[in-house]
Amino acid sequence: MATIVDIFEEKALEVKDFEFTYAGADAPSIKKLDMPIAKNSITALIGPSGCGKTTLLRSFNRIHDLYPGNKYAGEILFKGENILLPKQDLINLRIQIGMIFQKPTAFPMSIFDNVAYGMRLQGIKNKTELQDRVEKALKDAAIFEEVKDRLKQDANGLSGGQQQRLCIARAIAVEPEVLLFDEPTSALDPISTAGIEELVVELKNRVSIIIVTHNMQQAARVSDYTGFMYLGELVELGRTEEMFVTPREKLTEEYITGKFG
Amino acid sequence: MTHTQKRIVVNNVVMVLSALSALVGMGFLFWILGVLVLNGIDALNWAIFVNEGAPPGYEESGLKHAMIGQLYIVGVATFFGVPLGILAGTYLSEYGQKAKLAEIIRDISDIMMSAPSIVIGAFVYAIIVAPMGHFSGWAGSVALTIIMLPIILRTTDDMLNLVPSTLREAAFALGAPKYKVIIQIVYRGAKAGILTGVLLGVARVAGETAPLLFTSFNDNFLNTDMMEPMASLTVTMYNYATSPYEDWQKLGWAAAFILSMFILGLNIIGRIFLLKKRGK
Numbered sequence A: 001m002a003t004i005v006d007i008f009e010e011k012a013l014e015v016k017d018f019e020f021t022y023a024g025a026d027a028p029s030i031k032k033l034d035m036p037i038a039k040n041s042i043t044a045l046i047g048p049s050g051c052g053k054t055t056l057l058r059s060f061n062r063i064h065d066l067y068p069g070n071k072y073a074g075e076i077l078f079k080g081e082n083i084l085l086p087k088q089d090l091i092n093l094r095i096q097i098g099m100i101f102q103k104p105t106a107f108p109m110s111i112f113d114n115v116a117y118g119m120r121l122q123g124i125k126n127k128t129e130l131q132d133r134v135e136k137a138l139k140d141a142a143i144f145e146e147v148k149d150r151l152k153q154d155a156n157g158l159s160g161g162q163q164q165r166l167c168i169a170r171a172i173a174v175e176p177e178v179l180l181f182d183e184p185t186s187a188l189d190p191i192s193t194a195g196i197e198e199l200v201v202e203l204k205n206r207v208s209i210i211i212v213t214h215n216m217q218q219a220a221r222v223s224d225y226t227g228f229m230y231l232g233e234l235v236e237l238g239r240t241e242e243m244f245v246t247p248r249e250k251l252t253e254e255y256i257t258g259k260f261g
Numbered sequence B: 001m002t003h004t005q006k007r008i009v010v011n012n013v014v015m016v017l018s019a020l021s022a023l024v025g026m027g028f029l030f031w032i033l034g035v036l037v038l039n040g041i042d043a044l045n046w047a048i049f050v051n052e053g054a055p056p057g058y059e060e061s062g063l064k065h066a067m068i069g070q071l072y073i074v075g076v077a078t079f080f081g082v083p084l085g086i087l088a089g090t091y092l093s094e095y096g097q098k099a100k101l102a103e104i105i106r107d108i109s110d111i112m113m114s115a116p117s118i119v120i121g122a123f124v125y126a127i128i129v130a131p132m133g134h135f136s137g138w139a140g141s142v143a144l145t146i147i148m149l150p151i152i153l154r155t156t157d158d159m160l161n162l163v164p165s166t167l168r169e170a171a172f173a174l175g176a177p178k179y180k181v182i183i184q185i186v187y188r189g190a191k192a193g194i195l196t197g198v199l200l201g202v203a204r205v206a207g208e209t210a211p212l213l214f215t216s217f218n219d220n221f222l223n224t225d226m227m228e229p230m231a232s233l234t235v236t237m238y239n240y241a242t243s244p245y246e247d248w249q250k251l252g253w254a255a256a257f258i259l260s261m262f263i264l265g266l267n268i269i270g271r272i273f274l275l276k277k278r279g280k
């Protein structure tokens, strides 16, 4: 059984008895996992490669459903509803739970159209509204000053770090309640990384954040809660400042002191 | 000789041989192009573009009927072949993926791509020309559509597959429905590649003669009724070049030149798009 610290905040998400099995796999990649996610906080997921961090993260917006044959079991509660039920409207779910990927995913279109993409999907056509919200999202993602003179240019001309911030702008433009980050800085240089980390911390006033990272310093720097996963299970979920100093599980201690991983 | 020296010698021999083979190939290509350009330009004049076919010996004879017929036959084939090919390629890449049906379609289209075009001409003769009782422009277009289809289908499939799946996932993650992901993200990302496939497919059928001999046949005068036999540059070129009349042979060179420049142009534009895509 995992050691889970009491969470006093409201919960953004609650994982209960969750299992996930990839199509064609004999054994589940996530096993009997329970985990609360605090609202308006940053929860980091750490653990050795292959322990299931990405798999768990991609369950929250059910992006696994794009590939046939993947199986969920148990519950993930969001606003009191189990999002794993077949009746769940996936489009509606993904509007509320956004995702930022490991490599920047700028669409082959202009910077403006990238940020406006999600809003246009929701049927917003009014030009001034689009313009205002694109500008606001770019400002919130701390990239507006760099791109304001070339909003009409192809987004693929931006640097990796700029593209990643553009993707964050695109995700927050639709005002989601939860943002999922899967190692968002692993393809970036240290300066861009610091910029993204700063941004993530600023965003938590507005959204609940779950961030997968293989970098323990990053988890320690940005997160309020840290979950340590191992072999598809949650070993420990604790307050970040406590967990890195006084982990309650032997396995957690061994991992954060670099004994394996 | 030491082992290393021997390797160097073998290396040099192979390099010289392969360079020579490349030169021989290129040599023939430029020889063909050279002869074509010399004879073609010599035969080219304004009258060719305004006059229709005429019996041998007539001053006012030209290729207008063949050029317009060619545009009709290839244009109609493109009109049907391109959307069909792109839609089928989209099915393979975006819906079928590794399903049995998708694999079967891929195999069949690969076989069709290497099928001799005259066989496809004979097939269309049997299903359209024979029942109708006469040749027609439609039959020619159908034959060319069948030849074009697998080329466009396979390039579309391949090009859509090159679009990274993370780009699709990112669009889905913003709440996009599948058809919008395909149209707005995947097609956009593969635009240059798909266009290349289309251009190469059109270029390929524009040079076909054998299937047209069985289907649209020929007409020495201008005809824009697709229900009737129709002239094409390729068949006209075949007829004129094999005729004993010098003025017809000259028109044959002109037809060959015009057609080659058209196809060369399409190919070059296609390669430029492909290069631009790779450069990114």
Ligand SMILES: Nc1ncnc2c1ncn2[C@@H]1O[C@H](COP(=O)(O)OP(=O)(O)O)[C@@H](O)[C@H]1O
Pocket: A022, A023, A025, A029, A047, A048, A049, A050, A051, A052, A053, A054, A055, A056
């Ligand atoms: N598409 C897939 N199909 C089958 N197994 C997968 C797939 N993706 C990941 N896995 C397996 O699931 C487990 C967890 O992987 P993942 O969630 O990517 O780990 P992490 O993100 O922690 O490195 C691993 O054992 C991995 O091999």
Ligand SMILES: [Mg+2]
Pocket: A053, A054, A055, A212
């Ligand atoms: Mg991962």
